[in-house]
Amino acid sequence: MDMLMIQLEKDSKIPLYEQLYEEIKKGIIEGTIAVHTKLPSKRKLSEFLSISQTTVELAYAQLIAEGYITSKSRVGFFVEAIEELAYVEKTLPHHAIKKALNPQILIDFNPGKIDTSSFPxxxxxxxxxxxxxxxxxxxxxxxxxxxxxxxxxxxxxxxxxxxxxxxxxxxxxxxxxxxxxxxxxxxxxxxxxxxxxxxxxxxxxxxxxxxxxxxxxxxxxxxxxxxxxxxxxxxxxxxxxxxxxxxxxxxxxxxxxxxxxxxxxxxxxxxxxxxxxxxxxxxxxxxxxxxxxxxxxxxxxxxxxxxxxxxxxxxxxxxxxxxxxxxxxxxxxxxxxxxxxxxxxxxxxxxxxxxxxxxKHLNRMRKIYRKKLEKLTHALMPYAPTVTISGEQAGMHVVLTVKHEMNASTLSNIALQHGIRITPIKEYMLAPTIQNREDQFLLGFGGLEENDILNNIQKLMDCWNIQNTFR
Ligand SMILES: Cc1ncc(COP(=O)(O)O)c(C=O)c1O
Structure with missing residues (x-):
């Protein structure tokens, strides 16, 4: 193989060598880089991708360590047969399918998240x-x-x-x-x-x-x-x-x-x-x-x-x-x-x-979550009475009631298409409830950045086409 065409994101938080390693590994597992293929030399690949030779060296070293490629002295790097790693083949397609079905989550109202920036x-x-x-x-x-x-x-x-x-x-x-x-x-x-x-x-x-x-x-x-x-x-x-x-x-x-x-x-x-x-x-x-x-x-x-x-x-x-x-x-x-x-x-x-x-940690976190809750309540005000909030006395989640022509499941799917995860209360029901909860959502705010909350809520409301009455 003369060259490997790989897109690397230089601004990403993921180090370049890791991106390169992941891409080559993926190619080997999916079969787009065939068994026994000779990979480009470190020098050639680094020149071609405009990255340092050390970056390629690190990626190749990781692939060697995990058995995806071998190095033959003075000859080069060759792709190994990976049948023995059957578990890799089994899990990858599933993972890939899941990724395709679930768009990337950019805003996560998942109640299981906590504030991770203040841990001592x-x-x-x-x-x-x-x-x-x-x-x-x-x-x-x-x-x-x-x-x-x-x-x-x-x-x-x-x-x-x-x-x-x-x-x-x-x-x-x-x-x-x-x-x-x-x-x-x-x-x-x-x-x-x-x-x-x-x-x-x-x-x-x-x-x-x-x-x-x-x-x-x-x-x-x-x-x-x-x-x-x-x-x-x-x-x-x-x-x-x-x-x-x-x-x-x-x-x-x-x-x-x-x-x-x-x-x-x-x-x-x-x-x-x-x-x-x-x-x-x-x-x-x-x-x-x-x-x-x-x-x-x-x-x-x-x-x-x-x-x-x-x-x-x-x-x-x-x-x-x-x-x-x-x-x-x-x-x-x-x-x-x-x-x-x-x-x-x-x-x-x-x-x-x-x-x-x-x-001390609890006192500190209580203040942090209280502030987040205040921001959230404030951010939601312009959308009342279409959107109302309840269950805000304690904890790191609240319930949103949204009066909309579409039900909560449809709205949750729309949000997901916009990279926003928010779960309808219906998903927590074991049987139909006496109280109508078709229009309710669980909104976790613990993991949101305080300064992003206003923007996060605006994005959610925009994707549901709910007007800001203060504008
Ligand atoms: C009702 C309830 N109980 C318990 C837990 C915590 O469970 P665990 O201790 O398994 O993390 C949670 C976490 O979200 C919860 O919502």
């Missing part, structure tokens, strides 16, 4: 270094299945002070995410249960419950949270709720419904409440509402929360707090398993919390 990397690095410097031997061995005692102590303290959760570290179990802990809770609660879940609700729990063949009963949610009367008329014996900031509607479970829910649970030995308190750290309006767990005097609430929102979703650390009466069952069933969270991470987090950095 320096402090985190300090504790990570300390964990290695001072505890290396100890932390190499597996710890307690329940999670590190030091971290459980910090969590117990934090929960008492900020959420009114009353528990000892012995009641806390740490695991790698809510989604890994929920199946554990299900196993603890036994086989013959019927789960009431919020409708609309957190889709991840719908998947988990159905994967574990649990019977689920969708219960409607209104502006005061789960409708407890409907729960009372159902055959469910376990209620999964997000009372501080219902996902996805943002409703806060009212005080009277909290009491009703606890009373419902108290009426039968087999009844329990799973309280998912995933984003309660970020409350903007009014006083924080104490957890259901703190109000419970009958050992009926299993409290579950996560560091995915408050710190980072990639940390994969969440925890649940068991009522004392379920502890012996937990010890009988789960002490054979090793903790799913690496000890190093648990240790770093414990020290970070112990020295007050977690509270």
């Amino acid at each position: 990397f320096t402090t985190w690095r300090k504790y990570a270094k300390e964990a290695i410097d001072y505890h290396e031997k100890d932390l190499l061995l597996t710890g307690t299945p329940q999670g590190e005692l030091g971290l459980r102590e910090q969590i117990a303290n934090y929960l008492y002070q900020s959420r009114g959760v009353l528990c000892s570290p012995e009641q806390i179990v740490i695991g790698s995410g809510t989604e890994q802990l929920l199946p554990m809770i299900m196993k603890l609660l036994g086989e013959e249960n019927q789960y009431a879940i919020e409708n609309p609700g957190y889709t991840q729990t719908h998947h988990i419950f159905s994967q574990y063949n649990q019977q689920v009963i969708p219960i409607n949610v209104d502006e005061d949270g789960m409708q407890i009367q409907e729960l009372e008329h159902s055959s469910a014996n376990i209620a999964y709720v997000t009372p501080s900031h219902q996902f996805p509607t943002g409703a806060v479970l009212s005080a009277s419904r909290r009491a009703q829910l606890l009373n419902w649970a108290a009426q039968d030995e087999q009844r329990f409440i799973i309280e998912d308190d995933y984003d309660s750290e970020f409350r903007y309006i009014g006083k924080p509402i104490a957890s259901l767990q703190g109000m419970d005097h009958r050992d009926k609430v299993i409290y579950i929360s996560t560091f995915s929102k408050s710190l980072m979703p990639s940390l994969r650390i969440a925890y649940f707090v068991l009522p004392e009466k379920l502890l012996s069952r937990y010890y009988n069933m789960f002490t054979y398993y090793t903790s799913t969270v690496p000890r190093f991470e648990q240790h770093i987090l414990a020290q970070f919390m112990r020295d007050g950095y977690f509270s």
